[in-house]
Amino acid sequence: MIQYANLERYEGNEALFDLIKMSMLSTIAGEPLHIHAEGLRGTGKTTIMRKAQDILPPIKRIKGCIYNCDPKEPHCPHHRELSAQEIADLGVEEIPMPFLEISHSAKVGTVAGSIDLAKLTDESHPEARLLPGLIPQAHRGILFIDEINRLADTAPEITDILLDLMGTKPGIVQIEEAGLPVVKIKVSVSVWAASNPDEDPGPLEEIRRQLSDRFDMVCYMGRPTSIDVLAKMLKENFHTNIHPDKDIMDEATIAKKHQEYTSSLLKWAEIYKQADIPDFVRNYIARLYVKHNLESIRAIEAMQQSAVLYAITKNRDQATINDVSRMLPLILKHRINSDTLIKVINDIDGKGESIFSSVNKSAKKTDLAEEKEYFKSVGRPLKFLGRNELINTEKSLDVNKAD
Numbered sequence: 186m187i188q189y190a191n192l193e194r195y196e197g198n199e200a201l202f203d204l205i206k207m208s209m210l211s212t213i214a215g216e217p218l219h220i221h222a223e224g225l226r227g228t229g230k231t232t233i234m235r236k237a238q239d240i241l242p243p244i245k246r247i248k249g250c251i252y253n254c255d256p257k258e259p260h261c262p263h264h265r266e267l268s269a270q271e272i273a274d275l276g277v278e279e280i281p282m283p284f285l286e287i288s289h290s291a292k293v294g295t296v297a298g299s300i301d302l303a304k305l306t307d308e309s310h311p312e313a314r315l316l317p318g319l320i321p322q323a324h325r326g327i328l329f330i331d332e333i334n335r336l337a338d339t340a341p342e343i344t345d346i347l348l349d350l351m352g353t354k355p356g357i358v359q360i361e362e363a364g365l366p367v368v369k370i371k372v373s374v375s376v377w378a379a380s381n382p383d384e385d386p387g388p389l390e391e392i393r394r395q396l397s398d399r400f401d402m403v404c405y406m407g408r409p410t411s412i413d414v415l416a417k418m419l420k421e422n423f424h425t426n427i428h429p430d431k432d433i434m435d436e437a438t439i440a441k442k443h444q445e446y447t448s449s450l451l452k453w454a455e456i457y458k459q460a461d462i463p464d465f466v467r468n469y470i471a472r473l474y475v476k477h478n479l480e481s482i483r484a485i486e487a488m489q490q491s492a493v494l495y496a497i498t499k500n501r502d503q504a505t506i507n508d509v510s511r512m513l514p515l516i517l518k519h520r521i522n523s524d525t526l527i528k529v530i531n532d533i534d535g536k537g538e539s540i541f542s543s544v545n546k547s548a549k550k551t552d553l554a555e556e557k558e559y560f561k562s563v564g565r566p567l568k569f570l571g572r573n574e575l576i577n578t579e580k581s582l583d584v585n586k587a588d
Protein backbone atom coordinates (compact mmCIF):
# COMPACT_ATOMS: atom_id res chain seq x y z
CA MET A 186 0.00 0.00 0.00
CA ILE A 187 1.23 3.48 -0.86
CA GLN A 188 2.03 5.59 2.19
CA TYR A 189 3.20 9.16 2.57
CA ALA A 190 6.89 8.22 2.70
CA ASN A 191 6.84 6.39 -0.63
CA LEU A 192 4.73 8.80 -2.64
CA GLU A 193 6.48 9.72 -5.86
CA ARG A 194 8.04 13.18 -5.74
CA TYR A 195 8.88 14.99 -8.97
CA GLU A 196 9.18 18.56 -10.16
CA GLY A 197 5.50 18.95 -11.01
CA ASN A 198 4.21 18.02 -7.55
CA GLU A 199 6.95 19.58 -5.42
CA ALA A 200 4.86 22.71 -4.79
CA LEU A 201 2.02 20.61 -3.40
CA PHE A 202 4.34 18.79 -0.99
CA ASP A 203 5.59 22.20 0.17
CA LEU A 204 2.05 23.49 0.58
CA ILE A 205 0.77 20.59 2.64
CA LYS A 206 3.83 20.76 4.89
CA MET A 207 3.28 24.49 5.42
CA SER A 208 -0.42 23.99 6.12
CA MET A 209 0.18 21.09 8.51
CA LEU A 210 2.71 22.97 10.59
CA SER A 211 0.54 26.07 10.61
CA THR A 212 -2.48 24.02 11.74
CA ILE A 213 -0.45 22.46 14.54
CA ALA A 214 0.56 25.98 15.61
CA GLY A 215 -3.15 26.90 15.74
CA GLU A 216 -3.32 29.03 12.57
CA PRO A 217 -5.19 27.58 9.63
CA LEU A 218 -3.75 27.81 6.10
CA HIS A 219 -6.33 26.95 3.45
CA ILE A 220 -4.93 25.33 0.34
CA HIS A 221 -6.33 24.21 -3.00
CA ALA A 222 -4.65 21.83 -5.47
CA GLU A 223 -5.76 22.07 -9.06
CA GLY A 224 -4.79 19.60 -11.73
CA LEU A 225 -5.76 16.86 -14.10
CA ARG A 226 -7.15 13.58 -12.93
CA GLY A 227 -4.31 11.15 -12.32
CA THR A 228 -1.73 13.69 -11.16
CA GLY A 229 -2.05 12.25 -7.66
CA LYS A 230 -3.14 15.46 -5.94
CA THR A 231 -5.87 13.83 -3.84
CA THR A 232 -3.62 10.91 -2.93
CA ILE A 233 -0.89 13.24 -1.69
CA MET A 234 -3.39 15.25 0.36
CA ARG A 235 -5.08 12.18 1.87
CA LYS A 236 -1.79 10.44 2.66
CA ALA A 237 -0.62 13.44 4.65
CA GLN A 238 -2.67 11.87 7.46
CA ASP A 239 0.17 9.38 7.89
CA ILE A 240 2.43 12.03 9.37
CA LEU A 241 0.05 14.17 11.40
CA PRO A 242 0.89 14.25 15.11
CA PRO A 243 -1.70 13.37 17.79
CA ILE A 244 -3.52 16.13 19.69
CA LYS A 245 -4.53 16.25 23.36
CA ARG A 246 -8.17 16.97 24.14
CA ILE A 247 -10.47 16.93 27.13
CA LYS A 248 -11.38 13.29 27.58
CA GLY A 249 -14.32 12.32 25.39
CA CYS A 250 -14.90 15.84 23.98
CA ILE A 251 -16.20 15.39 20.47
CA TYR A 252 -15.43 19.09 19.77
CA ASN A 253 -11.73 18.44 20.51
CA CYS A 254 -11.48 20.96 23.34
CA ASP A 255 -7.91 21.91 24.10
CA PRO A 256 -7.68 21.42 27.91
CA LYS A 257 -5.89 24.79 28.11
CA GLU A 258 -8.48 26.55 25.97
CA PRO A 259 -11.88 24.84 26.18
CA HIS A 260 -14.32 26.29 23.64
CA CYS A 261 -17.27 23.88 23.33
CA PRO A 262 -20.74 24.42 24.84
CA HIS A 263 -20.07 21.71 27.46
CA HIS A 264 -16.65 22.81 28.65
CA ARG A 265 -16.13 26.52 28.01
CA GLU A 266 -17.72 27.57 31.32
CA LEU A 267 -15.84 25.07 33.47
CA SER A 268 -13.08 25.99 35.91
CA ALA A 269 -9.52 24.79 35.46
CA GLN A 270 -10.06 22.32 38.30
CA GLU A 271 -13.24 20.90 36.76
CA ILE A 272 -11.41 20.48 33.45
CA ALA A 273 -8.50 18.76 35.19
CA ASP A 274 -10.96 16.36 36.85
CA LEU A 275 -12.32 15.32 33.46
CA GLY A 276 -8.87 14.17 32.35
CA VAL A 277 -7.21 14.35 28.94
CA GLU A 278 -6.73 11.92 26.10
CA GLU A 279 -4.63 11.78 22.96
CA ILE A 280 -6.33 11.32 19.60
CA PRO A 281 -5.02 11.43 16.03
CA MET A 282 -5.13 14.96 14.65
CA PRO A 283 -8.47 15.15 12.79
CA PHE A 284 -8.45 14.71 9.03
CA LEU A 285 -12.08 14.65 7.90
CA GLU A 286 -13.53 14.67 4.42
CA ILE A 287 -16.71 16.34 3.19
CA SER A 288 -18.33 14.15 0.56
CA HIS A 289 -20.56 15.42 -2.20
CA SER A 290 -23.61 13.75 -0.71
CA ALA A 291 -23.12 15.53 2.64
CA LYS A 292 -26.06 17.43 4.13
CA VAL A 293 -25.96 20.66 6.13
CA GLY A 294 -26.73 18.69 9.30
CA THR A 295 -23.82 16.31 8.88
CA VAL A 296 -21.44 19.12 7.99
CA ALA A 297 -22.38 21.76 10.60
CA GLY A 298 -24.38 19.86 13.19
CA SER A 299 -27.85 18.62 13.99
CA ILE A 300 -30.04 17.53 16.86
CA ASP A 301 -28.78 14.45 18.66
CA LEU A 302 -31.59 11.96 18.04
CA ALA A 303 -30.13 9.35 20.36
CA LYS A 304 -30.26 11.81 23.28
CA LEU A 305 -33.74 13.01 22.34
CA THR A 306 -35.22 9.53 22.24
CA ASP A 307 -33.43 8.26 25.34
CA GLU A 308 -36.40 6.88 27.33
CA SER A 309 -34.91 7.36 30.77
CA HIS A 310 -33.55 10.86 30.19
CA PRO A 311 -34.70 12.48 26.95
CA GLU A 312 -33.06 15.82 26.23
CA ALA A 313 -32.48 18.03 23.23
CA ARG A 314 -28.77 18.31 22.53
CA LEU A 315 -26.65 19.11 19.55
CA LEU A 316 -24.58 16.63 17.68
CA PRO A 317 -21.66 18.51 16.17
CA GLY A 318 -21.13 17.88 12.48
CA LEU A 319 -17.92 17.21 10.57
CA ILE A 320 -16.65 20.79 10.77
CA PRO A 321 -16.76 21.23 14.56
CA GLN A 322 -15.30 17.74 14.88
CA ALA A 323 -12.38 18.72 12.64
CA HIS A 324 -11.32 21.44 15.12
CA ARG A 325 -7.51 21.62 15.35
CA GLY A 326 -7.18 19.47 12.24
CA ILE A 327 -7.80 19.37 8.52
CA LEU A 328 -10.96 19.26 6.47
CA PHE A 329 -10.60 17.83 2.97
CA ILE A 330 -12.92 18.40 0.02
CA ASP A 331 -12.35 16.70 -3.31
CA GLU A 332 -13.73 18.30 -6.50
CA ILE A 333 -14.57 21.53 -4.71
CA ASN A 334 -15.60 23.21 -7.95
CA ARG A 335 -18.39 20.64 -8.34
CA LEU A 336 -19.45 21.03 -4.71
CA ALA A 337 -19.61 24.82 -5.10
CA ASP A 338 -21.78 24.33 -8.16
CA THR A 339 -24.23 21.80 -6.72
CA ALA A 340 -24.34 22.54 -2.98
CA PRO A 341 -24.63 26.31 -2.40
CA GLU A 342 -25.74 25.80 1.23
CA ILE A 343 -22.55 23.86 2.06
CA THR A 344 -20.55 26.52 0.22
CA ASP A 345 -22.07 29.18 2.49
CA ILE A 346 -20.98 27.23 5.56
CA LEU A 347 -17.45 27.02 4.14
CA LEU A 348 -17.44 30.78 3.48
CA ASP A 349 -18.19 31.37 7.18
CA LEU A 350 -15.65 28.83 8.29
CA MET A 351 -12.91 30.30 6.11
CA GLY A 352 -13.90 33.94 6.56
CA THR A 353 -11.87 34.41 9.74
CA LYS A 354 -9.04 32.56 11.45
CA PRO A 355 -10.19 30.76 13.55
CA GLY A 356 -13.48 30.35 11.72
CA ILE A 357 -17.05 30.10 12.93
CA VAL A 358 -19.64 27.44 12.36
CA GLN A 359 -23.25 28.04 13.19
CA ILE A 360 -25.53 25.16 14.16
CA GLU A 361 -29.21 25.84 13.70
CA GLU A 362 -32.00 23.45 14.64
CA ALA A 363 -35.68 24.20 15.04
CA GLY A 364 -36.56 24.46 18.75
CA LEU A 365 -32.97 25.02 19.88
CA PRO A 366 -31.07 28.28 20.24
CA VAL A 367 -28.56 28.92 17.47
CA VAL A 368 -25.11 27.81 18.59
CA LYS A 369 -21.95 29.42 17.25
CA ILE A 370 -18.75 27.49 17.66
CA LYS A 371 -15.20 28.58 17.02
CA VAL A 372 -13.42 26.17 14.73
CA SER A 373 -9.74 26.31 13.89
CA VAL A 374 -9.38 24.10 10.86
CA SER A 375 -7.39 24.20 7.63
CA VAL A 376 -9.47 23.48 4.57
CA TRP A 377 -7.74 21.45 1.86
CA ALA A 378 -9.42 21.15 -1.50
CA ALA A 379 -8.72 19.59 -4.86
CA SER A 380 -10.28 20.14 -8.26
CA ASN A 381 -9.77 19.76 -11.95
CA PRO A 382 -10.36 23.18 -13.55
CA ASP A 383 -10.38 21.68 -17.03
CA GLU A 384 -13.41 19.55 -16.28
CA ASP A 385 -17.02 20.55 -15.67
CA PRO A 386 -18.08 22.90 -14.16
CA GLY A 387 -14.75 24.72 -14.68
CA PRO A 388 -12.34 26.54 -12.37
CA LEU A 389 -13.54 27.39 -8.86
CA GLU A 390 -12.80 31.09 -9.33
CA GLU A 391 -15.40 31.12 -12.09
CA ILE A 392 -18.00 29.16 -10.11
CA ARG A 393 -17.77 30.95 -6.79
CA ARG A 394 -15.16 33.67 -6.77
CA GLN A 395 -15.65 34.40 -3.06
CA LEU A 396 -14.88 30.82 -2.08
CA SER A 397 -11.87 30.73 -4.37
CA ASP A 398 -10.46 33.84 -2.65
CA ARG A 399 -10.84 32.14 0.74
CA PHE A 400 -8.05 29.76 -0.19
CA ASP A 401 -4.79 31.30 0.89
CA MET A 402 -2.85 29.40 -1.72
CA VAL A 403 -3.56 27.43 -4.88
CA CYS A 404 -1.10 25.23 -6.69
CA TYR A 405 -1.40 23.78 -10.12
CA MET A 406 -0.24 20.16 -10.28
CA GLY A 407 1.69 19.19 -13.36
CA ARG A 408 2.10 15.65 -14.57
CA PRO A 409 5.49 13.97 -14.45
CA THR A 410 7.32 14.70 -17.68
CA SER A 411 10.74 13.29 -16.89
CA ILE A 412 11.41 9.92 -18.50
CA ASP A 413 13.34 8.74 -15.44
CA VAL A 414 10.44 9.48 -13.08
CA LEU A 415 7.92 7.83 -15.38
CA ALA A 416 10.09 4.75 -15.86
CA LYS A 417 10.51 4.43 -12.11
CA MET A 418 6.78 4.76 -11.56
CA LEU A 419 6.12 2.11 -14.21
CA LYS A 420 8.56 -0.23 -12.55
CA GLU A 421 7.04 0.24 -9.13
CA ASN A 422 3.49 -0.21 -10.37
CA PHE A 423 4.31 -3.36 -12.33
CA HIS A 424 2.83 -6.64 -11.02
CA THR A 425 1.14 -4.88 -8.10
CA ASN A 426 -1.91 -7.04 -8.77
CA ILE A 427 0.18 -10.16 -8.23
CA HIS A 428 2.08 -8.80 -5.24
CA PRO A 429 -0.38 -6.32 -3.77
CA ASP A 430 1.71 -5.86 -0.63
CA LYS A 431 4.95 -5.33 -2.42
CA ASP A 432 6.42 -2.18 -0.99
CA ILE A 433 9.32 -0.13 -2.15
CA MET A 434 10.35 0.43 1.45
CA ASP A 435 9.81 -2.01 4.26
CA GLU A 436 7.37 -1.12 7.02
CA ALA A 437 10.04 -0.29 9.58
CA THR A 438 11.75 2.17 7.23
CA ILE A 439 8.42 3.80 6.43
CA ALA A 440 7.46 4.11 10.10
CA LYS A 441 10.83 5.65 10.87
CA LYS A 442 10.47 8.16 8.02
CA HIS A 443 6.98 9.10 9.13
CA GLN A 444 8.22 9.68 12.64
CA GLU A 445 10.92 11.98 11.31
CA TYR A 446 8.38 13.95 9.27
CA THR A 447 6.09 14.28 12.29
CA SER A 448 8.83 15.51 14.59
CA SER A 449 9.93 18.07 11.98
CA LEU A 450 6.35 19.36 11.81
CA LEU A 451 6.18 19.68 15.61
CA LYS A 452 9.55 21.41 15.75
CA TRP A 453 8.62 23.84 12.95
CA ALA A 454 5.26 24.62 14.59
CA GLU A 455 7.07 25.72 17.75
CA ILE A 456 9.40 27.92 15.69
CA TYR A 457 6.43 29.38 13.80
CA LYS A 458 4.64 30.39 17.00
CA GLN A 459 7.59 32.66 17.87
CA ALA A 460 8.39 33.78 14.32
CA ASP A 461 8.05 37.26 12.90
CA ILE A 462 8.81 38.72 9.49
CA PRO A 463 11.47 41.42 9.02
CA ASP A 464 9.98 44.92 8.68
CA PHE A 465 11.38 45.52 5.20
CA VAL A 466 9.75 42.34 3.93
CA ARG A 467 6.44 43.34 5.49
CA ASN A 468 6.68 46.82 3.98
CA TYR A 469 7.50 45.29 0.67
CA ILE A 470 4.31 43.19 0.78
CA ALA A 471 2.31 46.29 1.69
CA ARG A 472 3.82 48.11 -1.31
CA LEU A 473 2.82 45.30 -3.65
CA TYR A 474 -0.75 45.69 -2.46
CA VAL A 475 -0.85 49.42 -3.05
CA LYS A 476 1.13 49.51 -6.25
CA HIS A 477 -0.77 46.76 -8.04
CA ASN A 478 -4.22 47.42 -6.60
CA LEU A 479 -4.39 43.89 -5.32
CA GLU A 480 -7.67 44.48 -3.45
CA SER A 481 -7.56 41.23 -1.49
CA ILE A 482 -6.26 41.79 2.04
CA ARG A 483 -6.40 38.02 2.37
CA ALA A 484 -3.82 37.79 -0.41
CA ILE A 485 -1.25 39.93 1.37
CA GLU A 486 -1.95 38.21 4.68
CA ALA A 487 -1.25 34.95 2.88
CA MET A 488 2.03 36.39 1.54
CA GLN A 489 3.17 37.19 5.05
CA GLN A 490 2.06 33.86 6.56
CA SER A 491 3.33 31.70 3.71
CA ALA A 492 6.71 33.41 3.41
CA VAL A 493 7.39 32.70 7.08
CA LEU A 494 6.09 29.13 6.85
CA TYR A 495 8.10 28.43 3.73
CA ALA A 496 11.32 29.77 5.24
CA ILE A 497 10.79 27.58 8.32
CA THR A 498 10.25 24.41 6.27
CA LYS A 499 13.54 25.19 4.54
CA ASN A 500 15.15 25.46 7.98
CA ARG A 501 15.88 29.17 7.71
CA ASP A 502 15.04 31.41 10.62
CA GLN A 503 13.99 34.46 8.67
CA ALA A 504 11.69 35.02 5.72
CA THR A 505 13.16 37.03 2.84
CA ILE A 506 11.74 38.88 -0.14
CA ASN A 507 12.67 35.81 -2.13
CA ASP A 508 10.36 33.69 -0.02
CA VAL A 509 7.56 36.13 -0.81
CA SER A 510 8.39 36.00 -4.50
CA ARG A 511 8.37 32.22 -4.55
CA MET A 512 4.92 32.20 -2.97
CA LEU A 513 3.42 34.88 -5.22
CA PRO A 514 2.14 32.73 -8.10
CA LEU A 515 0.50 30.38 -5.58
CA ILE A 516 -1.21 33.29 -3.84
CA LEU A 517 -2.18 35.43 -6.80
CA LYS A 518 -2.97 33.11 -9.69
CA HIS A 519 -6.57 32.58 -8.58
CA ARG A 520 -7.08 36.18 -7.52
CA ILE A 521 -5.85 38.46 -10.28
CA ASN A 522 -5.69 38.35 -14.06
CA SER A 523 -2.59 37.01 -15.72
CA ASP A 524 -1.36 40.42 -16.96
CA THR A 525 -1.28 41.80 -13.44
CA LEU A 526 0.37 38.62 -12.20
CA ILE A 527 3.17 39.05 -14.74
CA LYS A 528 3.61 42.67 -13.67
CA VAL A 529 3.84 41.78 -10.00
CA ILE A 530 6.32 39.01 -10.69
CA ASN A 531 8.48 41.20 -12.89
CA ASP A 532 8.56 43.72 -10.08
CA ILE A 533 9.97 41.09 -7.80
CA ASP A 534 12.82 40.38 -10.16
CA GLY A 535 13.71 44.04 -10.21
CA LYS A 536 12.76 44.54 -13.82
CA GLY A 537 9.79 46.76 -13.12
CA GLU A 538 9.82 50.16 -11.52
CA SER A 539 12.04 50.48 -8.55
CA ILE A 540 10.05 48.82 -5.86
CA PHE A 541 13.29 47.84 -4.18
CA SER A 542 14.39 51.45 -3.80
CA SER A 543 13.84 51.62 -0.06
CA VAL A 544 14.89 48.07 0.58
CA ASN A 545 17.89 47.46 2.72
CA LYS A 546 20.78 46.87 0.30
CA SER A 547 22.62 44.15 2.12
CA ALA A 548 19.46 42.17 2.59
CA LYS A 549 18.85 42.36 -1.12
CA LYS A 550 22.31 41.07 -1.82
CA THR A 551 21.81 38.00 0.37
CA ASP A 552 18.51 37.44 -1.35
CA LEU A 553 20.11 37.46 -4.75
CA ALA A 554 22.86 35.06 -3.77
CA GLU A 555 20.28 32.77 -2.30
CA GLU A 556 18.11 33.14 -5.36
CA LYS A 557 21.00 32.03 -7.57
CA GLU A 558 21.47 29.01 -5.36
CA TYR A 559 17.78 28.19 -5.49
CA PHE A 560 17.42 28.44 -9.22
CA LYS A 561 20.52 26.39 -9.82
CA SER A 562 18.70 23.42 -8.38
CA VAL A 563 15.11 24.25 -9.20
CA GLY A 564 15.01 25.81 -12.62
CA ARG A 565 14.92 29.20 -14.26
CA PRO A 566 14.03 32.47 -12.55
CA LEU A 567 10.46 33.59 -13.10
CA LYS A 568 11.58 36.52 -15.24
CA PHE A 569 12.87 34.14 -17.90
CA LEU A 570 9.59 32.31 -18.15
CA GLY A 571 7.14 33.27 -20.85
CA ARG A 572 3.60 34.22 -20.03
CA ASN A 573 2.26 30.84 -21.18
CA GLU A 574 4.64 28.99 -18.94
CA LEU A 575 3.55 30.95 -15.91
CA ILE A 576 -0.18 30.73 -16.37
CA ASN A 577 -0.24 27.19 -17.64
CA THR A 578 -3.12 24.87 -17.20
CA GLU A 579 -3.09 21.28 -18.37
CA LYS A 580 -5.24 22.34 -21.28
CA SER A 581 -2.53 24.58 -22.63
CA LEU A 582 0.09 21.95 -21.91
CA ASP A 583 -1.83 19.38 -23.90
CA VAL A 584 -1.87 21.39 -27.07
CA ASN A 585 1.11 20.04 -29.00
CA LYS A 586 3.49 20.69 -26.18
CA ALA A 587 4.42 17.12 -25.48
CA ASP A 588 8.10 17.83 -25.98
Ligand SMILES: [Zn+2]
Nearest residue numbers: 250254261264
Ligand atom coordinates in the same frame (compact mmCIF):
# COMPACT_ATOMS: atom_id res chain seq x y z
ZN1 LIG B 1 -15.34 20.37 24.96
